[in-house]
Amino acid sequence: MTKELKDESGKRIHPYVPELCEQLRKGEVDRREFLRTVTLLGVSAGAAYAMAGRILGEPVTKQAIAAETPKRGGVFRSSMQVQEMTDPATFDWTQKSNVARHIVEYLCRTGADNITRPYLAESWEASDDLKTWTLKLRKGVKWSNGDDFNADDVVFNFKRWLDPKTGSSNIGLFAGMVEEVDTGKKDDKGNPIKTKRMIEGAVEKVDSHTVRLHLSRPELAIPENLYNYPTAIVHRRFEEEGGDLSKNPVGTGAFTLAEFRVGERAVLKRRGGYWDDEPYLDEIRYIDHGDDPSAGVAALASGQVDHVYEIDVSQIDLVSRLPNAVLNEAVTAQTAVARMQVDKEPFTDIRVRRAIQACIDHAKILELAHRGRGAPAEDHHVSPIHPEYAKLPPQKQDYALARKLLAEAGYGDGLKIKIDLKATPAWELAAVQALKEQLKPAGIELDLNVMPGAQYWEVWDKTPFGFTAWTHRPLGVMVLNLGYRSGVPWNESHYNNPAFDKALDEATGTLDVNERRKKMEVVEKILQDDAVIVQPLWRAVFTATSKKVRGYQTHPTFYHQLNKVWIA
Amino acid sequence: MSIFIVRRLGTMALTMIVVSLLLFLLLEINVEGVAIKVLGPYTSEEQRNIWLEQHGYFRPVYIRYFEWLGHFITGNFGESVRFKTAVSDVLWPRLGNTGILGLATMMVVVPLSLALGVLAGMREGSRLDRVISVTSIITTSVPEFASAVLLSAVFVFYLDLLPGTSSMSDGFSLVQLVLPVMVLVLYDFGYVTRMTRASMAEVMMTHYIRTAILKGLPYKTVIMRHALRNALIAPFTVIMLQINWLLSGVIVVEFFFAYKGFGALLLEASLNQDIFLIEACAMIAVFVAVTTQTLADLGYTYLNPRIRFA
Numbered sequence: 001m002t003k004e005l006k007d008e009s010g011k012r013i014h015p016y017v018p019e020l021c022e023q024l025r026k027g028e029v030d031r032r033e034f035l036r037t038v039t040l041l042g043v044s045a046g047a048a049y050a051m052a053g054r055i056l057g058e059p060v061t062k063q064a065i066a067a068e069t070p071k072r073g074g075v076f077r078s079s080m081q082v083q084e085m086t087d088p089a090t091f092d093w094t095q096k097s098n099v100a101r102h103i104v105e106y107l108c109r110t111g112a113d114n115i116t117r118p119y120l121a122e123s124w125e126a127s128d129d130l131k132t133w134t135l136k137l138r139k140g141v142k143w144s145n146g147d148d149f150n151a152d153d154v155v156f157n158f159k160r161w162l163d164p165k166t167g168s169s170n171i172g173l174f175a176g177m178v179e180e181v182d183t184g185k186k187d188d189k190g191n192p193i194k195t196k197r198m199i200e201g202a203v204e205k206v207d208s209h210t211v212r213l214h215l216s217r218p219e220l221a222i223p224e225n226l227y228n229y230p231t232a233i234v235h236r237r238f239e240e241e242g243g244d245l246s247k248n249p250v251g252t253g254a255f256t257l258a259e260f261r262v263g264e265r266a267v268l269k270r271r272g273g274y275w276d277d278e279p280y281l282d283e284i285r286y287i288d289h290g291d292d293p294s295a296g297v298a299a300l301a302s303g304q305v306d307h308v309y310e311i312d313v314s315q316i317d318l319v320s321r322l323p324n325a326v327l328n329e330a331v332t333a334q335t336a337v338a339r340m341q342v343d344k345e346p347f348t349d350i351r352v353r354r355a356i357q358a359c360i361d362h363a364k365i366l367e368l369a370h371r372g373r374g375a376p377a378e379d380h381h382v383s384p385i386h387p388e389y390a391k392l393p394p395q396k397q398d399y400a401l402a403r404k405l406l407a408e409a410g411y412g413d414g415l416k417i418k419i420d421l422k423a424t425p426a427w428e429l430a431a432v433q434a435l436k437e438q439l440k441p442a443g444i445e446l447d448l449n450v451m452p453g454a455q456y457w458e459v460w461d462k463t464p465f466g467f468t469a470w471t472h473r474p475l476g477v478m479v480l481n482l483g484y485r486s487g488v489p490w491n492e493s494h495y496n497n498p499a500f501d502k503a504l505d506e507a508t509g510t511l512d513v514n515e516r517r518k519k520m521e522v523v524e525k526i527l528q529d530d531a532v533i534v535q536p537l538w539r540a541v542f543t544a545t546s547k548k549v550r551g552y553q554t555h556p557t558f559y560h561q562l563n564k565v566w567i568a
Numbered sequence: 569m570s571i572f573i574v575r576r577l578g579t580m581a582l583t584m585i586v587v588s589l590l591l592f593l594l595l596e597i598n599v600e601g602v603a604i605k606v607l608g609p610y611t612s613e614e615q616r617n618i619w620l621e622q623h624g625y626f627r628p629v630y631i632r633y634f635e636w637l638g639h640f641i642t643g644n645f646g647e648s649v650r651f652k653t654a655v656s657d658v659l660w661p662r663l664g665n666t667g668i669l670g671l672a673t674m675m676v677v678v679p680l681s682l683a684l685g686v687l688a689g690m691r692e693g694s695r696l697d698r699v700i701s702v703t704s705i706i707t708t709s710v711p712e713f714a715s716a717v718l719l720s721a722v723f724v725f726y727l728d729l730l731p732g733t734s735s736m737s738d739g740f741s742l743v744q745l746v747l748p749v750m751v752l753v754l755y756d757f758g759y760v761t762r763m764t765r766a767s768m769a770e771v772m773m774t775h776y777i778r779t780a781i782l783k784g785l786p787y788k789t790v791i792m793r794h795a796l797r798n799a800l801i802a803p804f805t806v807i808m809l810q811i812n813w814l815l816s817g818v819i820v821v822e823f824f825f826a827y828k829g830f831g832a833l834l835l836e837a838s839l840n841q842d843i844f845l846i847e848a849c850a851m852i853a854v855f856v857a858v859t860t861q862t863l864a865d866l867g868y869t870y871l872n873p874r875i876r877f878a
Contacts, residue, residue: 079733084652246652262651263658263836264828265737287737289826291839294717298732299826302724322725452839 014041015128016511023514024055031056033387033513036115036474040223041511042125045117068550074567075283076549078560079296080309082266082288085246088232089161089168092457094471095309097229098560099266099286100245102255103144104232107135107154108223111561112330112553114385114474116223120149120233120252130218130509131176137209141275143235145250151205156236158213162198172488173225175481176215177202194487218509220516221475228473229559254279254563263288280551280566291424291453297544300325306549306567310558311542312425313370319544328543329373332472332556333383333479336428337533338419338435339493344464346415353531355405355415359442360435361397365536369431377535380524381484384538386476387513390521392528402442414443421448421467422456431536432467461492468492472556476520477508484527493532500526576865580858587854588640592633595843599625605843606649640851646844650836655848658833663852665736666822666829670814672745673752678807681757685764685803690791692769701765704758716751716824723747734825748825752818760806767802771795801871808864812857 017038024034031052038048081095088104091097107121118124122138141149161170162178171178178196185193204212213222225231235241235250242248249257254274259267266286270279287305289295296308297315301322311319311327319327340347340356347353362376375384382389406415421432429450436446460468473479482488485504486496503526507519527533543554551565596602602625603616620626624635639646645655681704688700707715724732724747734744771777772795780790819831826832830849837845 084650086652262653263833264735285737287735289733289735290823290832290836292823292826295733295824295826298720298724299735300732302728302730302732304731304733318725454840458841 013043014126017041017043019512021051021055024052029387029513032114036387037511037513039116040126040220042123044123045115068568070280070550070564070566071568072280072566073282074280075285076281076307076562076565076567077285077287077305078307078309079289079299079305080286081290082260082262082264082286084262085260085266086244087166088234088245089157089166089170089230091230091232092169094229094558097232098309098558099257099260099268100232100251101253101560102268102284102562103245103249103251103253103257104234105252106232107137107226109561110224110227110474110559112555114556116227116474119227121223121226124223126222130220130511131215133213133215133219133222134206135211135213137211138275139209141252142273143250143252144256144271145235147235149233149252150208151211153233153236154211155203155205156238157231157233158203158211159198160239161231162196162202164195164197168230169482169489170225170228170230171196172482172485172490173228173231173478174213174215174219175485175488176217176219177213179216180487217505220508220511221478224474224478227559228478229557255284258283277563279563281562284562293424293426297322300544300546303546306546307552308544310425311544312427313373313539313542314426316371316373316542319542322544324547325544326547326549328545328552328554330541330543330554330556331374331385332539332541333385333476334470334472334539334541334556335377335381335383335535335537336431336467336469337381337535338432338465338467339533340531341464341492341494342496342530342532343494346409346411346417347464349409350531351405351409352411352415355402355409355411355442356439356444357395357531357534358398358402358405359439359444360395360534360536361438362395362536365431365434365438368434369427370537370539374537374539377537378524378528379531379533379535380527381470381479381533381535382476382520382524386474388476388507388516388520390517390524392521392524395528397438399442402444406443411443414445416445416447417465418447418449419465419467420456420459420463421450422453422469423450424453427539428467428469435534435536461490466492477504477516480504480523480527481508484532495530495532497526497530500530572869573866576862580862583858584851584854585637588637588851589633591847591850592636595847596632596636597629602843605841640848645848648837648842648845650840650842650845655845658845659830659848659852662828662833663830665827666815666818666831668740669745669748669752669818669822669827669829670811672749673756673814674807674810676749676753677757677760677810680753681760682764682800682803684757685761686768686791686796686799688761689765689768689772689799690795692772697765700761704761706758707754708756708758708762710755712751712755712820713824715754716747716821719747719750719754720824732825734827736828744825748818748821748827751821751824752814756810756813760803760810763806764799764803768795768799771799774798797871801868804871805864805868808860808867811860815856816853 020034020038023029034052035048039045083093083096085096085100088100105120107119108116109119110116120138120141121135123136125134137151143149160166161168162174177198179199180194180196183193183195199216202214206212246260254270255268256271258269265288268284270282289299293312297319299305300308316327319325340353342348357379366372366374366376378392378395406412419432422428432448439446460466470479483490484495486501503522507516507523510516510519545552548568550568555561599620603620607616607619643656648655648658651658684700688697691697720732723730730747731744734748736744777790777795780794815830818829819835822829822832823835834849837849
């Protein structure tokens with residue numbers, strides 16, 4: 001038996017931590033990856049920064065650059081769509097979660113620096129095999145209705161997320177806690193209908209402030225998953241009390257909902273008595289300016305708002321020229337993929353998919369569609385900013401290969417296909433137009449079916465060929481588990497490859513980032529070779545604030561963390 | 569006269585019924601589609617069937633239609649999918665907002681275009697007529713989306729004089745109304761001006777005006793007494809039709825300035841497949857169209873004695 005490691009306060013340290021320290025010393029992992037992994041393993045962020053500082057010989061705290069004292073009070077006005085906000089577990093838009101984010105909170109919090117820190121969970125520990133996670137909940141946190149926050153709340157939320165009746169995408173996120181069962185019913189073709197549900201006992205209440213998760217397979221990204229937007233913790237009586245957050249806004253957050261009109265505005269007021277440091281702002285006001293991206297900029301220019309949710313890449317010059325505005329940029333793993341449904345003609349034939357892939361010059365599309373801001377992608381949905389990213393041999397545009405593959409597949413005279421895509425944001429349309437031009441020389445004629453966003457999201461998982469936007473997630477394995485594992489709800493390409501699932505399982509269960517990188521190489525290669533997606537680029541994203549706003553950082557996923565923001 | 573009114577009202581009701589039938593057939597005949605729109609695309613067939621059963625969707629089509637029509641007449645439009653509240657709660661305030669926008673526009677357009685139209689039509693071919701005619705052709709031919717961008721570039725981004733959006737999120741604000749009204753006026757006044765001008769020019773050609781002038785009546789009296797009343801009959805109809813245009817034609821302006829009106833609502837409803845909201849918006853739009861048309865006809869008949877009791 002190995003000796004148990006303990007830190008200064010007597011808390012058990014994960015046995016992998018010393019090895020990580022060694023790797024950091026040798027330069028095998030960088031500082032960010034080190035901080036990320038040790039905090040994931042239950043080391044507090046403060047201790048992690050201190051460790052990194054000791055190893056790398058840096059001062060523990062950076063000197064404060066701005067000597068300005070934060071000012072209390074003030075209203076933060078943001079131009080963002082205000083959508084219905086009934087049930088946090090079924091959120092499918094970040095905008096919904098941003099209004100809710102100030103009312104209900106998460107167990108963990110990933111900052112704009114991509115590092116995940118404790119939030120409602122005070123700390124967490126993973127077993128060595130990464131199959132058992134123990135979450136220590138913060139004590140002394142009160143719900144806005146006066147109840148104490150405790151383990152019952154967390155257990156209730158987990159059960160709800162993983163109940164197929166709820167319809168939450170979290171069921172794919174916590175795949176290790178879910179089993180597939182036969183419903184006993186048959187579909188039209190006589191195949192049994194299967195459903196996913198929580199494995200009995202996967203979530204265990206240890207004591208009033210400790211919850212343990214039992215997973216059927218190793219999982220690395222539990223803390224990160226616990227900050228994914230549909231994982232906000234609602235009160236244990238959420239369903240009994242109507243199941244509608246916008247009508248009954250009970251939460252642990254610092255703000256309460258004072259006014260809520262879908263399509264118009266949401267007003268949040270600081271309620272006082274918050275468990276952490278009180279935020280500086282008194283009020284956060286979201287104003288809906290509709291679907292027109294120029295309306296937000298116009299509102300910012302004339303001082304009607306202090307913040308615009310997202311600045312389109314086509315507007316960055318305009319915003320930089322506004323005298324009262326600041327343009328903020330964040331490097332992200334946000335992207336969009338032209339994904340082909342592998343069970344629909346003509347994409348059932350891998351030669352067709354490979355031919356399409358062979359026509360693509362990724363860097364060129366990045367330049368044409370996103371003004372070169374971001375990075376070219378490689379058709380495997382793992383971004384260079386992900387810690388486990390493994391570099392594969394570069395892809396080359398090869399029309400001879402494309403034509404050969406098409407001829408073999410029986411499309412020697414040319415192939416006519418149609419792609420569904422959204423009209424906004426504009427870069428998506430531009431990227432697909434560039435794609436169309438790149439496909440042409442190989443004899444592939446691509447028809448663009450441009451539709452409004454909401455209409456696209458009706459068919460995004462049904463259309464044979466569609467261009468779907470995917471948001472940033474802090475780890476590469478996260479999005480692969482959500483979108484490419486066989487049978488998960490968001491598997492829009494209907495991709496079904498046991499070898500890929502197995503390789504992904506192995507990568508997901510590997511803590512050592514260098515080991516994981518090796519395993520990711522396999523995963524990336526399988527996905528790239530199966531040519532399920534054409535993924536042109538990784539984008540940089542932009543927001544804008546007025547010059548009065550202090551302490552605002554653009555989160556790579558546009559999550560609003562405003563507790564330290566103040567208005568000068 | 570009363571027979572005429574009754575006949576007009578009858579036609580109006582008939583039009584509405586035909587449109588409602590079309591709307592119903594288009595949107596509600598496929599019950600599966602209704603359930604998908606209401607419950608969302610990720611629901612199971614079982615959930616949809618329960619919902620359809622609960623809401624009586626498995627009854628014969630004609631029963632459903634009459635029930636639906638009955639609900640409509642009593643102002644019960646159902647619940648909006650997107651707003652999660654009764655359609656009427658969203659619809660009436662939005663309609664009111666567009667009413668405000670329309671009224672403000674009309675208050676500028678009517679006096680402005682009547683005055684310009686009369687001035688231009690009074691002396692056809694004069695320099696004043698040319699200037700007014702050319703200006704109104706130019707302004708009318710610039711579409712709203714272009715003039716909206718241009719005006720906001722000048723007044724918001726360059727001069728920093730006016731607010732860039734008009735969502736009125738802190739309550740009514742007159743200054744936020746300026747840009748949308750400006751765009752609408754710019755687009756619309758030329759059309760009404762030209763109609764007035766044509767009507768005025770036609771009246772000026774008539775024998776009685778010529779007689780009046782030749783008789784030596786002061787020019788002012790000729791215009792005010794004899795020409796105007798006859799010249800304003802045609803513009804009256806045109807103006808009534810503008811009300812209809814203001815209801816659905818303002819979509820671009822409302823969208824651009826994030827004005828929370830009926831046009832933006834109609835657009836939002838259709839983009840989000842918000843079925844009951846679409847139905848309600850469509851019926852309201854048709855109602856306003858046939859009502860203004862009927863009022864225009866009645867008014868025209870009243871103003872023009874020659875076709876009275878026709």
